[in-house]
Amino acid sequence: MVFDIIRRLIKSGNHSPMSIQSLTNEAEYPFQKVETQVQSFWTENNSFAVHTEPSKPKFYCLSMFPYPSGRLHMGHVRNYSIGDVISRFQRMLGKNVLQPMGWDAFGLPAENAAMKNKVPPAGWTYDNINHMRGQLSRLGFAYDWSRELATCHPEYYRWEQWFFCRLLEKGLVYKKEAEVNWDPVDQTVLANEQVIDGRGWRSGAPVERRRIPQWFIKITDYAQELLEDLEKLEGWPERVRVMQQNWIGRSVGMEFSFTVAGREDRLEVYTTRPDTLMGVSYCAVAPEHPLAQEAAASNADLARFIETIRTGGVSEVDMATMEKVGMDTGFKAVHPLNGEEVPIWVANFVLMSYGSGAVMAVPGHDERDHEFATKYQLPIKQVIRPLDDTAIDVQQAAYTEHGICVNSGGMDGLKFTEAFDFIATTFNQLGIGQKKVNFRLRDWGVSRQRYWGTPIPVINCRECGALPVPAQDLPVLLPEDVEFDGSGSPLKKIASFMNCSCPKCGGPAERETDTFDTFMESSWYYARFASPRYNKGMLNLEDMNYWLDVDQYIGGIEHAILHLLYARFFHKLLRDEGLVSSDEPFKRLLTQGMVLKDGAKMSKSLGNTVDPEGLIEKYGADTVRMYTMFTAPPDQSLEWSDSGVEGSYRFLRRLWKLVCSHTPTKVTLKQNSLNDVQRQLRLKTHATIKKVGDDYERRQVFNTAIAAVMELYNELSKFTASHDSTSGQNQAVVQEAMEAIVLLLAPIVPHMCHVLWQHLGHNEAVIDAQWPVYDESALVQDSITIVAQVNGKVRSQLSLSAEVDKESMQLAAMADPTVQRFLEGLTVRKVIVVPGKLVNIVAN
RNA sequence: GCGGACGUGGCGGAAUUGGUAGACGCGCUGGAUUUAGGUUCCAGUGCCUUUGGUGUGAGAGUUCGAGUCUCUCCGUCCGCACCA
Numbered sequence A: 001m002v003f004d005i006i007r008r009l010i011k012s013g014n015h016s017p018m019s020i021q022s023l024t025n026e027a028e029y030p031f032q033k034v035e036t037q038v039q040s041f042w043t044e045n046n047s048f049a050v051h052t053e054p055s056k057p058k059f060y061c062l063s064m065f066p067y068p069s070g071r072l073h074m075g076h077v078r079n080y081s082i083g084d085v086i087s088r089f090q091r092m093l094g095k096n097v098l099q100p101m102g103w104d105a106f107g108l109p110a111e112n113a114a115m116k117n118k119v120p121p122a123g124w125t126y127d128n129i130n131h132m133r134g135q136l137s138r139l140g141f142a143y144d145w146s147r148e149l150a151t152c153h154p155e156y157y158r159w160e161q162w163f164f165c166r167l168l169e170k171g172l173v174y175k176k177e178a179e180v181n182w183d184p185v186d187q188t189v190l191a192n193e194q195v196i197d198g199r200g201w202r203s204g205a206p207v208e209r210r211r212i213p214q215w216f217i218k219i220t221d222y223a224q225e226l227l228e229d230l231e232k233l234e235g236w237p238e239r240v241r242v243m244q245q246n247w248i249g250r251s252v253g254m255e256f257s258f259t260v261a262g263r264e265d266r267l268e269v270y271t272t273r274p275d276t277l278m279g280v281s282y283c284a285v286a287p288e289h290p291l292a293q294e295a296a297a298s299n300a301d302l303a304r305f306i307e308t309i310r311t312g313g314v315s316e317v318d319m320a321t322m323e324k325v326g327m328d329t330g331f332k333a334v335h336p337l338n339g340e341e342v343p344i345w346v347a348n349f350v351l352m353s354y355g356s357g358a359v360m361a362v363p364g365h366d367e368r369d370h371e372f373a374t375k376y377q378l379p380i381k382q383v384i385r386p387l388d389d390t391a392i393d394v395q396q397a398a399y400t401e402h403g404i405c406v407n408s409g410g411m412d413g414l415k416f417t418e419a420f421d422f423i424a425t426t427f428n429q430l431g432i433g434q435k436k437v438n439f440r441l442r443d444w445g446v447s448r449q450r451y452w453g454t455p456i457p458v459i460n461c462r463e464c465g466a467l468p469v470p471a472q473d474l475p476v477l478l479p480e481d482v483e484f485d486g487s488g489s490p491l492k493k494i495a496s497f498m499n500c501s502c503p504k505c506g507g508p509a510e511r512e513t514d515t516f517d518t519f520m521e522s523s524w525y526y527a528r529f530a531s532p533r534y535n536k537g538m539l540n541l542e543d544m545n546y547w548l549d550v551d552q553y554i555g556g557i558e559h560a561i562l563h564l565l566y567a568r569f570f571h572k573l574l575r576d577e578g579l580v581s582s583d584e585p586f587k588r589l590l591t592q593g594m595v596l597k598d599g600a601k602m603s604k605s606l607g608n609t610v611d612p613e614g615l616i617e618k619y620g621a622d623t624v625r626m627y628t629m630f631t632a633p634p635d636q637s638l639e640w641s642d643s644g645v646e647g648s649y650r651f652l653r654r655l656w657k658l659v660c661s662h663t664p665t666k667v668t669l670k671q672n673s674l675n676d677v678q679r680q681l682r683l684k685t686h687a688t689i690k691k692v693g694d695d696y697e698r699r700q701v702f703n704t705a706i707a708a709v710m711e712l713y714n715e716l717s718k719f720t721a722s723h724d725s726t727s728g729q730n731q732a733v734v735q736e737a738m739e740a741i742v743l744l745l746a747p748i749v750p751h752m753c754h755v756l757w758q759h760l761g762h763n764e765a766v767i768d769a770q771w772p773v774y775d776e777s778a779l780v781q782d783s784i785t786i787v788a789q790v791n792g793k794v795r796s797q798l799s800l801s802a803e804v805d806k807e808s809m810q811l812a813a814m815a816d817p818t819v820q821r822f823l824e825g826l827t828v829r830k831v832i833v834v835p836g837k838l839v840n841i842v843a844n
Numbered sequence B: 001g002c003g004g005a006c007g008u009g010g011c012g013g014a015a016u017u018g019g020u021a022g023a024c025g026c027g028c029u030g031g032a033u034u035u036a037g038g039u040u041c042c043a044g045u046g047c048c049u050u051u052g053g054u055g056u057g058a059g060a061g062u063u064c065g066a067g068u069c070u071c072u073c074c075g076u077c078c079g080c081a082c083c084a
Helices: A005-011 A020-024 A031-044 A074-092 A108-117 A121-138 A154-169 A219-232 A238-248 A274-279 A290-297 A300-309 A316-321 A367-376 A416-430 A541-547 A562-576 A612-619 A621-630 A642-660 A676-699 A702-722 A728-745 A750-759 A806-815 A817-823
Strands: A058-063 A096-098 A173-183 A188-190 A208-217 A250-260 A266-271 A282-285 A326-334 A341-347 A358-361 A433-439 A458-461 A465-468 A499-501 A508-511 A552-556 A589-592 A595-597 A783-790 A793-801 A828-834 A838-843
Touching: A020 A031, A020 A750, A031 A121, A031 A621, A031 A750, A058 A074, A058 A541, A074 A096, A074 A552, A074 A589, A074 A595, A074 A612, A074 A621, A074 A676, A108 A121, A121 A612, A154 A173, A154 A465, A154 A562, A219 A238, A219 A250, A219 A562, A238 A562, A250 A416, A266 A274, A266 A282, A266 A358, A274 A416, A282 A326, A290 A300, A290 A326, A290 A341, A300 A326, A300 A341, A358 A367, A416 A433, A612 A621, A612 A642, A621 A642, A621 A702, A621 A750, A642 A702, A642 A728, A642 A750, A676 A702, A676 A728, A702 A728, A728 A750, A783 A806, A783 A817, A793 A806, A793 A817, A806 A817, A806 A828, A806 A838, A817 A838
Parallel strands: A058 A096, A058 A552, A282 A341, A552 A589, A783 A838
Antiparallel strands: A173 A188, A173 A208, A250 A266, A250 A326, A250 A433, A282 A358, A326 A341, A458 A465, A458 A508, A499 A508, A783 A793, A828 A838
16 A cells, blocks of 8 residues: 555654643743644544545535646645645534545646656655655644545556456447647647647747547537536536536527538538528638548649648637638539539638538628638628617628528528527438537547546557457556656557557557556546555445545646536546446535636746745644635635735734633623623624624625624723633633634644643543534614614714614614704605614715 | 736835725824833824815726726736746
8 A cells, every 4th residue: 555644644743742831831832842732642543534424414625636747836825725624623513524635646737847857757756756645644634534536546547447448348438539739759649738839848949730630529419418517517617617618508599501512512501590591601621621632632732731831839819819810712602592513612710620620601790600701801891780670781891699580581580599490400301401409519528638537448450440458457557657758658669558469369569658647547537535555446335435525626727627527527427337326426516716816817937936835844734724715715816925825824823822711611601791891792703703603604705704703802902901801700711712713713723722632621622622603692782883884884872772673763864963963954865774774865 | 929917104014895095003293111232111193284175006087986897008927838
């Protein structure tokens, strides 16, 4: 086993029992001793290991696992602090809380490091994991480390290989040619990230688009369900759901074909705007389209042109921002309604991978078509007019709104849906097309021409084709001790990996050397965490039924679309294989904001990073946790400030001193015998408990929770400064306020609160304490403040009995001298009374 | 290009359902303690011509009442399928 407990025990340091008293007697807040001692306590007691216990309510809190890049950055600290706070809060509510941690260990950076430092990707990755595990422990996160996993471990990826083979057998996986970025100098495939301004990042050579056979998983089979189920995800931020909805991109349109003049075959196109059909002035096909290829065969200029437009990146942003260029193929498409012939062009903006690789172009009513038509002086026809009949000039700009058909023969006067239906009926009768729902979502290409990834478990036999590796031969192990120089896959050079025999005919065969997209591993790790050591199958159903779904998932907004969509898809695949029982993996989602410094994202290239380790050294983990939770709401970006850290540190020091100087008491608090000042403090204590609980659970904003605790602290410290709080009910209300503060902060500042809780006279550990419940009777007030406005402007504040009715409020406001002064010479027209809040007198 | 979000003091942010704008923290100013610096404590702190006026990127609108709702504009940031 790679991950042993022993090493962590050594890491956690000092085991000699140190009494709480020796800590709380220290004049200054001894954060180092506190944190070391409390972390030892958690380790020795195995405090965060959990088991499937069907009789107990569970809570599964998951933070997106990190890529082991080498060191934690502030983004990690923030992400994992949020998850830890939620986990510890839920535990105090009495739940059986699972909070695991692991490593998204495959990926490109390990290969880059391998080239740079001449070390194998595996060794580099394991070293990073060991270092980062230590950093996480030092931050005091309540992980069940016995469940730790790393995706590069065969125990993990073997099940992914097994599952892929199942999908292959079920027909949910297929192989087809797809475009990649090809570096002609380095003779290698480049990631989009490695293409800079259309050139290879290392060679500087112009990148070519090349087609190679790759594996795809049929996510489009699940497009409709992935779209519909978004509505069930009430615990997800609206914006993430909208992003996924747009990504899936359901559209209703017409699929139909043009005849090509003088030919037997037809040109298939898809359009969402059949109402503009009479405005078609040309068609455009992708460079890879058969018609384009055929035309190029007898036209050297066109062949050269197609070659040039196949350079440049393949990403969506490259496609959308590049200059739109094209060339006439010489073929003519015959308009299905008026028989007119329009030219067929080849254009770089048409994607072979989307739809049929061909489009009808209506420059009058589509911006992209308009740009292209203007450039090549193709005709622009107006066939739609605005509903309100405003004058438009389609020669100047495309009119893209829905409107009414004009210049369209029999369709004139029809609105969008009427025109749509007309075309649908007509084409059905002609047998050349029909209504079709299309999705923007494309099938998931999972092949990567990289070494450091899960080997795709496929054997290529010259006789029998591509076959899945039989289950008993799994895992296909990735050789870890390799020479890696970046020129193609090292797997191709290892004969013992490459050569195998065909599982069907037994003849000589070769292994697939591509590896999986790393999104594969991160698409199911949440489930594996619930049965991480299970070796009889991919997932243990009993554990799945107890722990899933993930109650709270936390991670960066940058994963809003891809990772979350793939994980949702994978969950449905797992469900259909009978491995899990629910439809969706993540009940509630919190997308944390970025950590910024000087207004920019912290990054190595900008040199504006802050190293968490140095901060922990200087201020302790509790301060760092508190600062990251206090400075901004979790879903917004966090602007780094050194003096802000000082502020959090100062608060914790003050709190430490105040509680340590208090003598704990067991005196019973008697609500009815409290004086006004005592009642006031008690009111603040319980109002704070109420607000903070709501902030943690419903609102998930921790900055305001901390602010509320600070307010209580301020009131408490004023109280202790001006009253003798060593005896009687004074001591009782102070004890109550302190206990509240310690409990309310325990999820955020767990080390300090562990010690302070014991100082306040409790034997149980604060992690096992019950979350405080507010006392409704303590919140009852005798008098309330009412705002008096004249014409919407605040003129006075009135202290009135809490039970005051609307009429009395109005009378009191009218009688107020300041209000009177502002009403002088005016006639009262109207009075608005908001019970318990304000009175607005409208006068002129 | 497409899609998404955001814009409030000197700064980070608060205002949860249309009802006292600026909670809490930082910074700054003054004072106390200290040989001094630091620390700690106390008081003040949106802006202005201060019995008042004004103020939430700009402009308009709805409303008794708008930071919050609607529209237009400006600006900033994020994602876009091989980075994870």
